[in-house]
Amino acid sequence: MICYRCGSTLTESEFCPECGENVALYKKVISLSNVYYNDGLQKATVRNLSGAINSLQHSIKLNKNNIEARNLLGLVYYEVGEVVPALCEWVISKNLQTSDNHADDYMEELRNNPTHLDVVNQSVRKYNVALRYCEEGSLDVAVIQLKKILQSNPNFLAAHQLLGLLYLNNGSYSKAKKELTRALRIDNGSTKTRFYLQEAEKMLSPDDDDDKTVKERSETGDVIEYRSGNDTIIQPVHSMQPKGTVSLISVFIGIVLGLLAAIFLVLPAKIQDINDEASARIAAISEEGDLKSSLLQENQNTVNDLNDQIADLQATIESYSENDVTVEAMNELMAAVDVYIQTPNDTKSIAQHMDLVNMDKISESASEEFSTLYGTMMELVGPTLSDYYYKLGYKAYTSQDYDSAITDLAKSYGYDNTNEPALYFLGSAYYENGDYDKAKKAYNEVMSLFPDTKYANNAETKIAEINNLEE
Numbered sequence: 502m503i504c505y506r507c508g509s510t511l512t513e514s515e516f517c518p519e520c521g522e523n524v525a526l527y528k529k530v531i532s533l534s535n536v537y538y539n540d541g542l543q544k545a546t547v548r549n550l551s552g553a554i555n556s557l558q559h560s561i562k563l564n565k566n567n568i569e570a571r572n573l574l575g576l577v578y579y580e581v582g583e584v585v586p587a588l589c590e591w592v593i594s595k596n597l598q599t600s601d602n603h604a605d606d607y608m609e610e611l612r613n614n615p616t617h618l619d620v621v622n623q624s625v626r627k628y629n630v631a632l633r634y635c636e637e638g639s640l641d642v643a644v645i646q647l648k649k650i651l652q653s654n655p656n657f658l659a660a661h662q663l664l665g666l667l668y669l670n671n672g673s674y675s676k677a678k679k680e681l682t683r684a685l686r687i688d689n690g691s692t693k694t695r696f697y698l699q700e701a702e703k704m705l706s707p708d709d710d711d712d713k714t715v716k717e718r719s720e721t722g723d724v725i726e727y728r729s730g731n732d733t734i735i736q737p738v739h740s741m742q743p744k745g746t747v748s749l750i751s752v753f754i755g756i757v758l759g760l761l762a763a764i765f766l767v768l769p770a771k772i773q774d775i776n777d778e779a780s781a782r783i784a785a786i787s788e789e790g791d792l793k794s795s796l797l798q799e800n801q802n803t804v805n806d807l808n809d810q811i812a813d814l815q816a817t818i819e820s821y822s823e824n825d826v827t828v829e830a831m832n833e834l835m836a837a838v839d840v841y842i843q844t845p846n847d848t849k850s851i852a853q854h855m856d857l858v859n860m861d862k863i864s865e866s867a868s869e870e871f872s873t874l875y876g877t878m879m880e881l882v883g884p885t886l887s888d889y890y891y892k893l894g895y896k897a898y899t900s901q902d903y904d905s906a907i908t909d910l911a912k913s914y915g916y917d918n919t920n921e922p923a924l925y926f927l928g929s930a931y932y933e934n935g936d937y938d939k940a941k942k943a944y945n946e947v948m949s950l951f952p953d954t955k956y957a958n959n960a961e962t963k964i965a966e967i968n969n970l971e972e
Contacts, residue, residue: 585870
């Protein structure tokens with residue numbers, strides 16, 4: 502273990518043998534960082550990648566110089582399909598330890614396979630489009646988009662999880678279980694995947710215990726009682742039968758009733774025949790209507806399918822139209838990273854590539870990981886590029902080449918917004934070029950951002966001169 506103050510090798514003592522610094526707490530922090538690294542390594546070995554990411558992030562938070570932990574974190578990101586975060590970790594690792602670093606090998610492998618980088622970038626772009634479709638309620642189109650993503654990037658864990666969730670939402674529980682099982686093979690420690698999978702299995706094996714009706718029968722006296730659930734049914738045991746002899750009057754009445762019944766039974770029979778015929782015609786018409794409704798529904802389904810295909814093609818067109826700029830920016834950023842790793846002093850080449858990464862144009866389509874990598878590079882080379890363009894711009898300004906001065910000084914201030922001279926002379930170049938509005942804007946920014954400085958006082962004087970010229 503190395504002393505953080507003087508760089509000498511530490512002993513078991515709580516104090517550095519060279520500078521005498523108290524390193525007891527420092528040793529505990531480094532040891533805890535190594536504990537988290539070992540835990541992350543063990544989890545990564547058994548494919549508990551979510552747990553590994555968590556442990557490794559804790560490790561580098563405690564010790565940013567833990568190169569092994571940072572490189573392993575990049576590998577885990579790469580395994581779950583997140584290539585840009587992996588690159589970010591490896592670039593930082595290379596910056597912290599320029600020699601004998603496995604991050605060189607990992608990045609070299611990616612540089613030798615630009616097609617894979619292009620596929621990964623398109624996958625991230627399409628995944629963001631799928632998320633937008635979900636927010637807009639176009640869930641079927643999002644499913645189609647996610648399927649295409651997983652065809653080209655099968656290890657994209659987030660896409661597996663989102664697709665499984667969409668299957669759960671539309672009731673396709675078997676498909677959801679299958680998709681989430683694939684996600685679990687990639688990362689068996691993801692609590693999100695396990696939660697979704699548990700819900701899918703729960704819906705596939707519901708509790709089907711139905712209430713059973715219990716019937717009880719009891720016979721008392723002249724009645725029989727049945728019990729069905731909460732209802733009691735009482736039924737007589739014997740039917741009612743007439744008693745005594747049948748009188749002649751009864752016979753006569755019976756004959757009359759028989760004749761009347763015979764008469765009145767003829768009309769109902771005819772009515773029944775008419776009703777049967779009408780019912781048959783109604784059934785035929787209904788069947789014909791059902792057939793037409795079925796055809797209409799089939800046509801509607803065809804229209805819906807075509808609309809889905811149109812939406813998918815539109816999404817693909819949008820992805821390709823926006824992807825050109827994004828891929829170009831990604832290639833230029835990777836080229837700048839490559840130059841910085843190989844020849845960090847080649848400021849001109851780095852500047853040429855970084856100038857072509859226009860974040861204003863791709864800010865909405867750029868992934869979070871791409872933005873993170875760009876931010877990391879800006880922290881590493883931004884001040885150097887700002888100084889490089891300031892010297893070029895100031896030289897052009899003193900040579901009265903104000904157009905070139907404006908271009909270079911604007912780049913200088915863009916790379917480092919704390920470069921006060923660059924902003925002041927940018928305003929002066931506008932002033933000499935006759936563009937007083939932009940000159941006043943630059944001078945006002947100097948006075949606002951850098952008050953009580955020499956350049957702020959000069960800017961105030963210049964603004965007064967412009968006001969006199971405009972009167």
